Amino acid sequence: MLKVHSRCDLSCDHCYVYQHADQTWLGRPVRMATATVRVAARRIAEHAREHALPVVHVVLHGGEPLLLGAAGLRDVLAELRAAITPWTRLDLRMQTNGVLLDDELCRLLVDEDVRVGVSFDGDRAANDRHRVFAHGGSSHDHVRRALALLRRPEHRASYAGILCTVDVRNDPDRVYEALLAESPPRVDLLLPHATWDNPPPRPGPGPTPYADWLGRVHRRWVDEGRPMSIRLFEALRPGGGGTEAFGLAPADVLVIEADGSWEQVDSLKTAYHGAAGTGFDVFGQSVDEAARHPGVAVRQEGVAGLCATCRACPVVDRCGGGLYAHRWRTGSGFDNPSVYCADLLRLIDSVDAYPRSVRQPPDAAPADDLLDDLATGHGSTATLALLAATQLSITRALLVACEDRAGSPAAWELLVHLDQVAPEAVRAVLEHPFVRQWLVRRLDSSARPAVDPLPALAVAAAIRAGVPAAVHVPVRADAITLPTLGRLVLPGLGESAEVTVLRGGFRVRGGTAERTVLLDPVELSAGWRPTRDVSVPGGWLLIEDGDPYRDCYGQPVAPRLADPVARALGRTVAEAWRVVQRDVPAHAAALDGGLRAVVPLTPDPVRPLRSATARHAFGAVAVTPHPDPETMAVLLVHEWQHAKLGAALDLYDLVEPGQGTRIRVPWRPDPRPPEGVLQGVYAHLAVTQVWQSRAASTGGDASAHADRYLSWTRDGVDALLASRSLTAAGERFVGQLRHALEETRVGSR
Ligand code: SF4
Ligand code: SF4
Numbered sequence: 001m002l003k004v005h006s007r008c009d010l011s012c013d014h015c016y017v018y019q020h021a022d023q024t025w026l027g028r029p030v031r032m033a034t035a036t037v038r039v040a041a042r043r044i045a046e047h048a049r050e051h052a053l054p055v056v057h058v059v060l061h062g063g064e065p066l067l068l069g070a071a072g073l074r075d076v077l078a079e080l081r082a083a084i085t086p087w088t089r090l091d092l093r094m095q096t097n098g099v100l101l102d103d104e105l106c107r108l109l110v111d112e113d114v115r116v117g118v119s120f121d122g123d124r125a126a127n128d129r130h131r132v133f134a135h136g137g138s139s140h141d142h143v144r145r146a147l148a149l150l151r152r153p154e155h156r157a158s159y160a161g162i163l164c165t166v167d168v169r170n171d172p173d174r175v176y177e178a179l180l181a182e183s184p185p186r187v188d189l190l191l192p193h194a195t196w197d198n199p200p201p202r203p204g205p206g207p208t209p210y211a212d213w214l215g216r217v218h219r220r221w222v223d224e225g226r227p228m229s230i231r232l233f234e235a236l237r238p239g240g241g242g243t244e245a246f247g248l249a250p251a252d253v254l255v256i257e258a259d260g261s262w263e264q265v266d267s268l269k270t271a272y273h274g275a276a277g278t279g280f281d282v283f284g285q286s287v288d289e290a291a292r293h294p295g296v297a298v299r300q301e302g303v304a305g306l307c308a309t310c311r312a313c314p315v316v317d318r319c320g321g322g323l324y325a326h327r328w329r330t331g332s333g334f335d336n337p338s339v340y341c342a343d344l345l346r347l348i349d350s351v352d353a354y355p356r357s358v359r360q361p362p363d364a365a366p367a368d369d370l371l372d373d374l375a376t377g378h379g380s381t382a383t384l385a386l387l388a389a390t391q392l393s394i395t396r397a398l399l400v401a402c403e404d405r406a407g408s409p410a411a412w413e414l415l416v417h418l419d420q421v422a423p424e425a426v427r428a429v430l431e432h433p434f435v436r437q438w439l440v441r442r443l444d445s446s447a448r449p450a451v452d453p454l455p456a457l458a459v460a461a462a463i464r465a466g467v468p469a470a471v472h473v474p475v476r477a478d479a480i481t482l483p484t485l486g487r488l489v490l491p492g493l494g495e496s497a498e499v500t501v502l503r504g505g506f507r508v509r510g511g512t513a514e515r516t517v518l519l520d521p522v523e524l525s526a527g528w529r530p531t532r533d534v535s536v537p538g539g540w541l542l543i544e545d546g547d548p549y550r551d552c553y554g555q556p557v558a559p560r561l562a563d564p565v566a567r568a569l570g571r572t573v574a575e576a577w578r579v580v581q582r583d584v585p586a587h588a589a590a591l592d593g594g595l596r597a598v599v600p601l602t603p604d605p606v607r608p609l610r611s612a613t614a615r616h617a618f619g620a621v622a623v624t625p626h627p628d629p630e631t632m633a634v635l636l637v638h639e640w641q642h643a644k645l646g647a648a649l650d651l652y653d654l655v656e657p658g659q660g661t662r663i664r665v666p667w668r669p670d671p672r673p674p675e676g677v678l679q680g681v682y683a684h685l686a687v688t689q690v691w692q693s694r695a696a697s698t699g700g701d702a703s704a705h706a707d708r709y710l711s712w713t714r715d716g717v718d719a720l721l722a723s724r725s726l727t728a729a730g731e732r733f734v735g736q737l738r739h740a741l742e743e744t745r746v747g748s749r
């Protein structure tokens with residue numbers, strides 16, 4: 001944290017810099033001199049180089065950093081970049097009160113890739129209770145104007161979020177609504193700084209007003225589907241990862257004051273005069289020397305660095321004794337629980353007691369279990385079954401939404417009837433990967449509407465169930481598609497045809513055409529193009545080259561293959577499946593759990609090896625029909641990773657929404673959005689495991705491939721963790737991928 005300016009244009013009465021015990025600001029220069037910035041930047045660079053750090057986070061702080069003006073800021077950023085970027089990635093942040101933010105500064109911050117947090121305490125009454133100018137005037141309109149500037153699409157990439165200090169005299173609902181109205185990517189709710197010597201105000205009769213206030217906001221947030229990220233609540237969940245204020249993660253913040261002094265965390269200024277001091281400065285001491293200061297070192301010790309009460313506390317792993325500064329008491333120093341101890345205990349209880357997320361499916365395993373299991377790199381068969389079940393739930397929900405706008409009540413009634421008398425037949429049809437694609441296109445008002453899917457789905461299910469029925473089915477391009485069964489192409493059918501389900505088959509009449517198709521026993525009928533399947537170790541797999549909704553991969557799909565070509569592809573896929581069993585059995589089990597169809601892509605001599613998955617087509621992967629099973633095995637594993645993670649992303653937010661962040665990765669020339677990088681590292685982790693398994697038996701090229709994928713995955717994971725673009729669940733997931741990667745690496749030695 002770099003204190004580039006030590007004065008402020010506001011005069012907040014809750015400010016720990018100016019209004020609390022520490023008054024060292026009075027002896028500090030108003031702004032950090034360029035020479036000091038340069039030495040500080042060199043110290044950071046030296047530390048990054050010596051420890052081979054993948055990233056360093058630098059937060060421009062104050063006072064108020066915007067008092068530097070655009071030119072001053074540009075100079076500071078140039079010094080930092082020149083010294084640090086040759087050695088590591090530089091993640092730049094700024095914490096500001098926003099009052100001085102204007103278009104020019106926003107453009108500068110976007111150009112320089114600086115992400116900005118704004119201090120804002122909520123609605124006008126709440127904000128102006130403390131956050132005022134020296135003359136007592138309101139800052140509310142100034143800060144809202146700054147937030148509106150950051151929300152603009154051209155500045156949004158620099159909008160990191162809002163930092164809000166809680167005052168229990170404020171109305172929690174109004175504060176919540178005011179924060180939500182600013183569409184922040186993330187909100188930090190902070191307890192006001194206090195110690196045992198200066199306890200927080202506790203108006204009212206209750207013993208835990210802060211837990212009660214935050215509990216009210218938490219319930220509202222959960223009820224509304226967690227419409228924004230609130231770090232406090234995400235961090236407090238079991239395994240939520242913690243923050244500087246919660247949990248047992250080692251402290252990783254050092255402050256460089258405007259005069260170049262090394263200091264401990266800023267919040268210590270609330271404890272006593274000089275509490276944050278170390279006696280060191282950047283001119284004389286390195287980062288490592290400053291970090292060895294006892295006040296910093298004790299916050300690296302986890303539970304061992306806490307008082308006896310905290311060490312015995314049942315929620316110590318989540319609370320971590322609260323913010324270090326809040327433990328201060330004259331006499332016993334920091335060897336105490338937090339002055340907010342009772343509130344913290346109660347808050348953790350109330351977060352646990354209230355449902356975690358309205359998006360969580362009712363019978364799902366706990367989120368952490370599912371994500372933790374996927375973070376092993378493959379996922380168990382139980383997790384795959386759960387993902388498949390939730391995908392089916394989504395398809396059923398889309399089906400209900402389609403029924404609202406469909407004009408086929410007879411088809412709907414038939415489907416409902418079949419769901420009662422032959423649920424397995426309905427399930428088999430709805431699990432077909434391209435049914436969801438069909439429903440989504442039907443519901444997408446921005447696209448040319450797809451034909452009504454309900455009649456074809458009902459007929460397909462009735463045929464599978466052997467239940468007699470007659471339904472009018474829309475015709476598209478002289479054809480009727482019956483998911484999982486095949487496609488009838490019959491010129492002259494008109495726009496709609498009556499399909500009658502018979503014993504062992506069906507009859508179609510429409511326009512000037514009529515055809516009977518017998519499926520059991522099978523008879524060849526002109527125009528009928530049945531689906532073709534292949535036996536694989538996990539059961540049966542469709543070679544899907546007929547469903548019109550398979551064109552969802554952003555790449556041309558092959559037209560129906562000739563029978564010998566389809567059989568050859570089926571043999572390659574089956575053999576590839578056995579190769580996956582040989583190389584990475586855990587991944588083969590995951591394939592067994594959900595892969596139902598392979599879609600052939602159009603061969604392209606320029607790019608002979610292509611493959612793809614689609615978010616709305618769980619259960620299918622698309623590949624170019626490559627003849628080599630060893631190569632096909634890698635494609636299957638790679639794409640199935642995307643399918644699994646896509647299904648998990650339907651359930652859990654792993655990436656912060658609404659950010660314009662782009663991340664450079666070694667496997668693509670163009671910077672990628674965080675979700676793309678997440679997909680990339682998940683797929684590459686599995687491919688690393690395949691090549692490492694092969695390298696163990698063959699060495700040679702396999703070792704080189706394994707090393708390349710390992711390095712890509714590691715760099716991608718580090719870049720993601722450094723990007724600050726993940727939710728708390730996302731950070732936990734990617735952190736575990738890093739762990740899985742290290743295990744993979746160690747296991748391969
Ligand atoms: S804006 Fe921040 S630094 Fe300035 S007085 Fe308020 S709390 Fe203190
Ligand atoms: S709840 Fe209280 S006792 Fe438990 S870890 Fe937190 S501060 Fe310590």
